[in-house]
Amino acid sequence: MWARKRFDIGWGDLGFAAVRCLAGGNAGAAGAEENWLRPDRGGDFACLSVRSGFDLLLAAAGYPQGSEVLVSAMTIPDMVRIVEKHGLVPVPLDLDPDLAFPPAAQIASRVTPRTRAVLIAHLFGATPRLDEHIAAARAHRLLFIEDCAQAFRGRDYAGHPDADVSFFSFGTIKTASALGGALARVRNPELLAAIRERHARYTVQSRATYLGRVLKYMLLKAATYRPPFRGLVGALQLAGLDHDRVLNSSVSGFAADQLFELIRRQPCAALLDTLRRRIGNFDASRQLRRAERGRRLAHALRGSFACPAAHVSPHAFWVFPILTDTPDPLRLELARHGFDATQGHSMIVVDAPPGREALEPRETRRFLARILFLPFYDALPDEELDRMAAVLVNFSAARASPGVAPRVRAAG
Numbered sequence: 001m002w003a004r005k006r007f008d009i010g011w012g013d014l015g016f017a018a019v020r021c022l023a024g025g026n027a028g029a030a031g032a033e034e035n036w037l038r039p040d041r042g043g044d045f046a047c048l049s050v051r052s053g054f055d056l057l058l059a060a061a062g063y064p065q066g067s068e069v070l071v072s073a074m075t076i077p078d079m080v081r082i083v084e085k086h087g088l089v090p091v092p093l094d095l096d097p098d099l100a101f102p103p104a105a106q107i108a109s110r111v112t113p114r115t116r117a118v119l120i121a122h123l124f125g126a127t128p129r130l131d132e133h134i135a136a137a138r139a140h141r142l143l144f145i146e147d148c149a150q151a152f153r154g155r156d157y158a159g160h161p162d163a164d165v166s167f168f169s170f171g172t173i174k175t176a177s178a179l180g181g182a183l184a185r186v187r188n189p190e191l192l193a194a195i196r197e198r199h200a201r202y203t204v205q206s207r208a209t210y211l212g213r214v215l216k217y218m219l220l221k222a223a224t225y226r227p228p229f230r231g232l233v234g235a236l237q238l239a240g241l242d243h244d245r246v247l248n249s250s251v252s253g254f255a256a257d258q259l260f261e262l263i264r265r266q267p268c269a270a271l272l273d274t275l276r277r278r279i280g281n282f283d284a285s286r287q288l289r290r291a292e293r294g295r296r297l298a299h300a301l302r303g304s305f306a307c308p309a310a311h312v313s314p315h316a317f318w319v320f321p322i323l324t325d326t327p328d329p330l331r332l333e334l335a336r337h338g339f340d341a342t343q344g345h346s347m348i349v350v351d352a353p354p355g356r357e358a359l360e361p362r363e364t365r366r367f368l369a370r371i372l373f374l375p376f377y378d379a380l381p382d383e384e385l386d387r388m389a390a391v392l393v394n395f396s397a398a399r400a401s402p403g404v405a406p407r408v409r410a411a412g
Helices: 011-022 050-061 078-086 105-110 131-139 188-199 206-222 226-238 243-252 256-263 269-280 283-302 327-336 362-370 382-400
Strands: 043-049 066-071 089-093 114-122 145-146 163-171 182-186 319-322 371-374
Touching: 011 206, 011 269, 043 050, 043 188, 050 078, 050 114, 050 145, 050 163, 050 182, 050 188, 050 256, 066 105, 078 089, 078 256, 089 105, 089 114, 105 131, 105 182, 114 131, 131 145, 182 188, 206 269, 283 327, 327 362, 327 371, 327 382, 362 371
Parallel strands: 066 089, 066 114, 114 145, 145 163
Antiparallel strands: 043 182, 163 182, 319 371
């Protein structure tokens, strides 16, 4: 069976990280003030995670209690927890299902005298244009924050030049993973200095903690190869466990009940060195091939399934989602043919604030209920990608015309 995801980190990088953990020295990030992404621009800031950077940003901004932050309506729960921890109110921006992105016009329609910032996330690897969104934020004197956690594609994109802050993640399931770490481009020198001053007071993550993470993901990486993955799924099913939820929880970032204790750390020197290596060795040509394969898969599914944001360019195709009214039956059909798809359980829909039910993100709720993520990564051969597309097209045709005979062989 083809696993839903392969970790984008090689055995050589894992070995480097492990050796670096054992080599001694742990200066942390306080002195790592360098141009990580673009040598011609300053303002890069390395931290433990995007959650850490966002938490630091809101602390440094010092907005009054009850201030509002406009946020993309589909996000991870921790980003909402961080907003609320600072006494602020998240206000959702509903997504356009075709783009997986909120229309710029929503910013003006949701601004109140309490609004202070806008946080827009690039989902699935797509990078839609932000010019109108940033212009709307500027018109209302709002801080504009660009979340590129899912959209890293090398130094080719270091964030929109007019965004106030751009975040990039190198967590466990991200492109060019370092098994942790994040970068922020903060374009206001005073705000950047305030963030760095707060960050310097944090305890440095222990090398043992990072080493434990490296060893864990060595095991998980080995388990994503086809024969062991098939055995793992079978064992979980025999134990009566939902392998979809077990596998998703195995790569979760931070325990919710310890979130702020865990994210308020500086990254250790070993993580910083691994992050530096991953960015420095990033293969842009591989990313271009991945984008080409993503467009080819979207073309093969045209007329059978909507592929959110697949037509957006540039696109890193970090994951490949489709929309379906029958996600569970389709997931089972794909599994029968050897493809492990998932609905994912890490994203949530941001609720409208109390008393402002008109802002309920209805499109985003329908969107998230219909989404299914397909296996899509470099190790999946073209012929298997084509076979998966055939399974999907055949499933769609059978649903449209009951009695259509299947034309795709099941996995052996």
